[in-house]
Amino acid sequence: MDTIFDAITLGDIPLKNRAVMAPLTRGRAGESRIPNDLMAQYYGQRAGDAGLIIAEATAISEQGYGWPGAPAIYNDDHEDGWKKVTKAVHDKNGKIFLQLWHMGRVKDESTYRNNEQAVAPSAIAASQNIRRASGKAYPVPRALDADELPSLVNDYVDAAKRALRAGFDGVEVHSANGYLLDQFLRDGSNQRQDEYGGSIENRIRFPLMVIKAVAKAIGPGKVGVRISPTNPFNDMKDSDPAALFSAFAKELNALGLAYLHILEPIREEHAFANGPVFVTPIIRKVYDGNLIVNGGYGLDSANTVIADKTANAVAFGVPYLANPDLMARFQAGADLNEPDQATFYAGGAEGYTDYPALDQNEEAA
Numbered sequence: 001m002d003t004i005f006d007a008i009t010l011g012d013i014p015l016k017n018r019a020v021m022a023p024l025t026r027g028r029a030g031e032s033r034i035p036n037d038l039m040a041q042y043y044g045q046r047a048g049d050a051g052l053i054i055a056e057a058t059a060i061s062e063q064g065y066g067w068p069g070a071p072a073i074y075n076d077d078h079e080d081g082w083k084k085v086t087k088a089v090h091d092k093n094g095k096i097f098l099q100l101w102h103m104g105r106v107k108d109e110s111t112y113r114n115n116e117q118a119v120a121p122s123a124i125a126a127s128q129n130i131r132r133a134s135g136k137a138y139p140v141p142r143a144l145d146a147d148e149l150p151s152l153v154n155d156y157v158d159a160a161k162r163a164l165r166a167g168f169d170g171v172e173v174h175s176a177n178g179y180l181l182d183q184f185l186r187d188g189s190n191q192r193q194d195e196y197g198g199s200i201e202n203r204i205r206f207p208l209m210v211i212k213a214v215a216k217a218i219g220p221g222k223v224g225v226r227i228s229p230t231n232p233f234n235d236m237k238d239s240d241p242a243a244l245f246s247a248f249a250k251e252l253n254a255l256g257l258a259y260l261h262i263l264e265p266i267r268e269e270h271a272f273a274n275g276p277v278f279v280t281p282i283i284r285k286v287y288d289g290n291l292i293v294n295g296g297y298g299l300d301s302a303n304t305v306i307a308d309k310t311a312n313a314v315a316f317g318v319p320y321l322a323n324p325d326l327m328a329r330f331q332a333g334a335d336l337n338e339p340d341q342a343t344f345y346a347g348g349a350e351g352y353t354d355y356p357a358l359d360q361n362e363e364a365a
Contacts, residue, residue, distance in 0.1 A: 004302045004314060005331070008051070010290050011221030011258025013095055013169050015051035015313075018306060019327050020261075022294050022317035023054040023099040023172065023226070027069030027346040033059070035071050035081035040088040041353050045324040047094025051313065054172050054224075054261075055085065057101035057179075060159035061152075063116060064180065066107030069346055073098065073159045079166045086167030097224060098163040099172040100156055100214075104180030105141035105189070106130070106234050117142045120183050121190040121197065121206075127235040146194055149206055152180075153213045160214045160223075170222035173211050176263050178234020181207040182227075185244060188237025200240075204248045212255065220256040224292075228263040229279040242279050250286040260287055261315065264295035284310060299330045325357045334358050 002008075004018050028039055043053060059065035059072040072078045082098070089096045105120035120141035128137045144152075160171045175181040183189040184206045190197050196206050215223045228236075229245040238244055252260055262280050280293055293305060294315035302314035319326050322339035329336055343351025 001307050004299065004306060005327070008290075008312060010052065010292075010313070011170070011223070011256075012219065013052070013222070013258060015095060016093075017051040017327060018313040019049070019051050019302075020292055020294075020313050020315035021046055021050040021053040021320040022315040023056050023174075024317055024321055025056050025067060025070060025345060026321075026352065027067070028348070028352060029069055029071035029081075031069075032077075033065065033070070033072040034077050035085050037084060038349060038353065039071070039081075040084040043085050043096065044088030044092055044094075045353060045357075046320055046326075047089040047092035047096070049325050049327045050094065050320065053089060053094060053096040054315070055096055055098045055168075057099045057174055058159075060100050060102055061155040062113065063119065064102030064104075064107075064155065066103035066111050066118070068108060068110055070101075073100070073162050073166070074155070079162045082163070082166035082168070090167065095169045097170045097172050098166075098168045099174050099226070100159050100163070101174045102152070102155070102180040104183045106138060106178060109136060109139075119144050119148075120180070121192055124189055124191065126178070130235050143192070146196065149196070149209070153210050156210045157213050157217045160218050164218055164222070170224065170258055171214065171218070172224040172226055172261065173207075173214060174226055175207050175211075176226045176228035177231060178236045181210065182234075182236060185248065186236050186238040188235075188239075200244050200247045203244070204251060207248070208251055211252065211257075215255055215257065221258050223255075223257050224259040224261055225252060225257060226261040226263065229283075230265055231263055242282050245279055246282050246286050249283045253287045253289060257289060259290040259292050259313070261292040261294065262311075264293055280310060322355050324355060328358055332358060 008015050008018050061074050105118050106126055107118040118141040123140050123143045125140045126138040163171050185203055190203050229241045290312040292313045292315050293311040297314050305311040318339050322337040337355050340351040
């Protein structure tokens with residue numbers, strides 16, 4: 001019976017165990033958007049423990065950038081910065097993917113450089129109850145013209161190629177959490193009247209264009225996709241998320257990707273009111289490739305979903321944020337470090353690279 005501690009191969013990538021460090025926005029790249037030595041230290045600390053690290057969401061273009069302090073991957077300086085990170089990970093015999101990100105309508109005004117307008121599938125703003133980093137409500141975005149979409153596909157492809165040149169083992173296409181590709185998927189944010197809106201078949205068309213192009217460019221075994229079927233984050237709404245994501249997963253299943261990564265709600269109140277809270281069992285029926293699940297898992301629950309084959313691997317977010325040696329702690333039955341929420345999204349080394357490893361705790365005892 002497989003457990004979280006057993007090896008697995010995801011696409012082209014052999015992993016020492018089935019624990020995945022989930023992508024976590026930490027805001028340490030600064031105004032330059034260039035990965036730095038501190039970020040290399042952070043990822044390197046966790047590389048000897050996790051089977052796979054999925055690096056934080058990273059902007060594929062100036063248009064797609066929208067989170068203060070987040071990194072990017074659309075010029076040579078960004079690419080060179082990431083080389084420090086991948087070297088730190090590979091020096092510990094780790095594996096690392098880069099998450100490719102376009103924020104769409106929730107691009108924060110404080111990151112604008114050219115007075116550009118945020119873009120989206122439709123001219124529908126995120127709810128006024130949502131606040132961006134600047135403290136202001138999101139404005140109505142500009143609806144993308146159909147003839148702009150091929151250029152966006154190229155942005156994803158270029159970013160994927162840069163990621164591999166920077167030393168990443170693969171990429172994860174971010175199709176979750178209310179960002180651009182997720183905005184195309186949902187009928188709450190996509191009310192287009194052309195071939196990219198309306199029916200489920202039409203709404204999955206553009207995300208599939210992106211994923212297929214990236215897979216063709218770098219190989220499907222180096223590509224993962226992340227989705228969040230019942231997550232209302234960033235004002236996401238959909239009339240039938242189970243039907244939508246089972247259809248999307250069925251199409252992805254045919255591509256031979258490294259994995260499909262499903263972000264599940266930690267509690268029922270974190271999910272859509274309509275439809276099932278958890279759609280992973282529904283997706284499993286149509287997706288026979290590798291599934292990674294993420295959302296409040298611990299050691300026992302991770303082993304359960306792996307043993308019953310609901311998932312092939314489990315991603316941990318906050319636990320890896322605060323515990324660079326999470327798997328070692330699981331194996332030892334040791335307590336976990338408490339995360340410092342005040343340092344999650346900005347700051348320096350505090351709450352970032354100063355969480356003690358288990359052997360450091362023992363030395364201090």
